[in-house]
Amino acid sequence: MTLYESVADLSLEIDSCSFEPHERETSSDFTRVTTEITLRGGGEIGKGEDVTYDAEDQRGLEELEFGLTGSYTLDEFSAELSKLDLFPVGPSREDFRHYRQWAFESAALDLALRQADTDLASLLDRTPEQVRFVVSTRLGDPPSAERVRDWLDIDPELGFKLDATPEWDDELVSELAATERVRIVDMKAEYGEAEVGQSPNAELYQRVADALPDAVIEDPAYTDETAAVLDSASERVSWDAPITGVESIESRPFEPRWLNIKPSRFGSVESLFDALDYCAERGVRLYGGGQFELGVGRGQIQLLASLFYPDGPNDVAPRGYNDPEPNAGLQSSPLPAPTVDGFRWL
Known part of the structure; x- marks a missing residue:
């Protein structure tokens, strides 16, 4: 079994999505802005982080209307997510689309594991x-x-x-x-x-x-x-x-x-x-x-x-x-x- 086959069929129930911004000065002489993404469902919480570098792209995330509530497998959620434009503002670079997709997918993986009462290592x-x-x-x-x-x-x-x-x-x-x-x-x-x-x-x-x-x-x-x-x-x-x-x-x-x-x-x-x-x-x-x-x-x-x-x-x-x-x-x-x-x- 491949690594992805081990997680692809995890059940996933999503009731809501919310965003929490973070900001901090860094050793590379710039102010870092990121956003934690929280997916809720089945009494559990899953989290991921959008590491898109442009601060305006980050602030634009608040305008996203997230419509993917409901029941999925992790693989089904990924397929539906890939159809969405996750940038109501931007992106300033095309590779940032992957960054944002990963933020939602990592939150979904976290949530699915918790709903299955397990963890990635196990x-x-x-x-x-x-x-x-x-x-x-x-x-x-x-x-x-x-x-x-x-x-x-x-x-x-x-x-x-x-x-x-x-x-x-x-x-x-x-x-x-x-x-x-x-x-x-x-x-x-x-x-x-x-x-x-x-x-x-x-x-x-x-x-x-x-x-x-x-x-x-x-x-x-x-x-x-x-x-x-x-x-x-x-x-x-x-x-x-x-x-x-x-x-x-x-x-x-x-x-x-x-x-x-x-x-x-x-x-x-x-x-x-x-x-x-x-x-x-x-x-x-x-x-x-x-x-x-x-x-x-x-x-x-x-x-x-x-x-x-x-x-x-x-x-x-x-x-x-x-x-x-x-x-x-x-x-x-x-x-x-x-x-x-x-x-x-x-």
């Missing part, structure tokens, strides 16, 4: 494990290793996922390498017109590949100019932004050995679970990715990591690691194995 017959995580951060403008050093002063055992920029010179990369704590370098070259996107840079890719030989290289652009360095480092090249399902995995320039899994990019539970099965069959190593979740979504991506890729360099740290300044007193890696309730980490 239903899939998987044992939750402790979760290793890394701290994801940018290095400022101009970039320096100061933020990494500040975190290591607090916790010398932390690992890092760092966003590279063209200003990363030999001196900075050597300084980062000396810490021996860099697990992933994100090249941000698969983000299209998004503000965080970076252009292909063969020189930067080579510099990082040479100086950080154990680091995963995420979302590089595979071009005529970058192909040589990426082919030579293919065993540690990973993709994130373009990964939206099995077809997108198969469209990579070579079979990936690593992938960053962000559930919202997949849109549906079926697409996510099919991709997890596909990667397990082929031995693709996985790690979870975060999107500055402010509500239940953070625990849900941590739960998926606990069940499917607990030892990866997971970008699912407790949300305090996303605060504007490093601070002491946070949970160190690894996170203890969770208690699972529906589709939630407790």
Whole structure:
């Protein structure tokens, strides 16, 4: 039985839907706005989180007239949901349609599990494990290793996922390498017109590949100019932004050995679970990715990591690691194995 077949026929009764906005400053110099979605039915509550990045798209969600009350299987609900336009305002980016669909589908999965008096770990017959995580951060403008050093002063055992920029010179990369704590370098070259996107840079890719030989290289652009360095480092090249399902995995320039899994990019539970099965069959190593979740979504991506890729360099740290300044007193890696309730980490 596939992962999705395990959950597809769960019964689902929906009586109402409501929204709760959240807002918080982040370490990436922007104000994060998300919305928790609550589905109610059969005396139970299911929750998901819309991680669409545009604040106006988020605020427009309040205008959505949700008409999917009634009785479904989870698979039937997903099919009906896919027919709706979930953006009364926007979206400002087409990929945000998947983000919002995932918010409703994750809430529906949570509700269906609770109505069946079970949880995701039990239903899939998987044992939750402790979760290793890394701290994801940018290095400022101009970039320096100061933020990494500040975190290591607090916790010398932390690992890092760092966003590279063209200003990363030999001196900075050597300084980062000396810490021996860099697990992933994100090249941000698969983000299209998004503000965080970076252009292909063969020189930067080579510099990082040479100086950080154990680091995963995420979302590089595979071009005529970058192909040589990426082919030579293919065993540690990973993709994130373009990964939206099995077809997108198969469209990579070579079979990936690593992938960053962000559930919202997949849109549906079926697409996510099919991709997890596909990667397990082929031995693709996985790690979870975060999107500055402010509500239940953070625990849900941590739960998926606990069940499917607990030892990866997971970008699912407790949300305090996303605060504007490093601070002491946070949970160190690894996170203890969770208690699972529906589709939630407790």
